[in-house]
Amino acid sequence: MSAPIGILGGTFDPVHLGHLRICVELRERLGLDHVRLVPNRVPPHRDAPRASDQVRARWIADAIADEPGLVLDTLELEREGPSYTADTLASLRARFPDRPLVCVLGQDAFDGLVTWHRWEDIGSLAHVVVVPRPGTPRSPVESLPGLTRTDRVEDLHDRLQGCLLAADVTPLAVSSTQVRRLLVQGRSVRYLVPDPVWRALRAR
Numbered sequence: 001m002s003a004p005i006g007i008l009g010g011t012f013d014p015v016h017l018g019h020l021r022i023c024v025e026l027r028e029r030l031g032l033d034h035v036r037l038v039p040n041r042v043p044p045h046r047d048a049p050r051a052s053d054q055v056r057a058r059w060i061a062d063a064i065a066d067e068p069g070l071v072l073d074t075l076e077l078e079r080e081g082p083s084y085t086a087d088t089l090a091s092l093r094a095r096f097p098d099r100p101l102v103c104v105l106g107q108d109a110f111d112g113l114v115t116w117h118r119w120e121d122i123g124s125l126a127h128v129v130v131v132p133r134p135g136t137p138r139s140p141v142e143s144l145p146g147l148t149r150t151d152r153v154e155d156l157h158d159r160l161q162g163c164l165l166a167a168d169v170t171p172l173a174v175s176s177t178q179v180r181r182l183l184v185q186g187r188s189v190r191y192l193v194p195d196p197v198w199r200a201l202r203a204r
């Protein structure tokens, strides 16, 4: 089977180095073909982003321009209504019928998974990989309906979907909330966000 495709969905308001390290490290560690960064249009469980769809997508595109293993996917920006992850994974499953899909979630996002729209369908569309999030207690990652806990990275390659794996990445305690707060205070966000994003934010 071909190498799995990783998917990191988010609001990316703005994209920061925590997001990008997750993608780069998981791509190497899990042997992913590439990781798709998927900005949402209408976040289902939070307020609308401050920055426009176009601006958030541009920040991501500029941040990953010289990193071939990362891809911007605007499919949620092109879809009406709330940006439900199950719908996104269904679209990607139809587009990549023979590729394992790996949906990546920080611990904070994973903690809310069982409240998501059609969350019980997710295991029939993709694997789920959970990474620690500084500031969010690490809780045991147990099997859920449709998602079977595994420690074997090979399972992500041997099956198309349905595995749940906890992976380590370098802990980086950066958040988009922190970046937005610093900007409001007129303080520097350099080295929290990629340089092209820092330049764009400074010029605003």
Ligand SMILES: Nc1ncnc2c1ncn2[C@@H]1O[C@H](COP(=O)(O)OP(=O)(O)OP(=O)(O)O)[C@@H](O)[C@H]1O
Pocket: 008, 009, 010, 011, 012, 013, 018, 019, 022, 104, 105, 106, 107, 108, 109, 110, 131, 132, 133, 134, 172, 173, 174, 175, 176, 177, 178
């Ligand atoms: N520093 C980080 N470490 C681990 N996971 C992270 C980190 N930042 C974001 N994530 C994960 O990336 C995904 C997208 O996150 P999102 O775009 O909402 O960023 P955020 O920093 O959480 O934003 P905000 O502060 O606006 O809530 C989520 O699964 C989230 O858990």
Ligand SMILES: O=C(O)c1ccc[n+]([C@@H]2O[C@H](COP(=O)([O-])O)[C@@H](O)[C@H]2O)c1
Pocket: 008, 009, 010, 011, 012, 038, 040, 043, 044, 045, 046, 083, 084, 085, 086, 109, 115, 116, 117
């Ligand atoms: O599908 C849902 O019901 C759902 C509910 C909450 C969050 N999500 C998705 O989870 C990802 C991380 O969310 P957030 O709020 O941390 O940016 C992002 O892609 C959201 O669209 C999805």
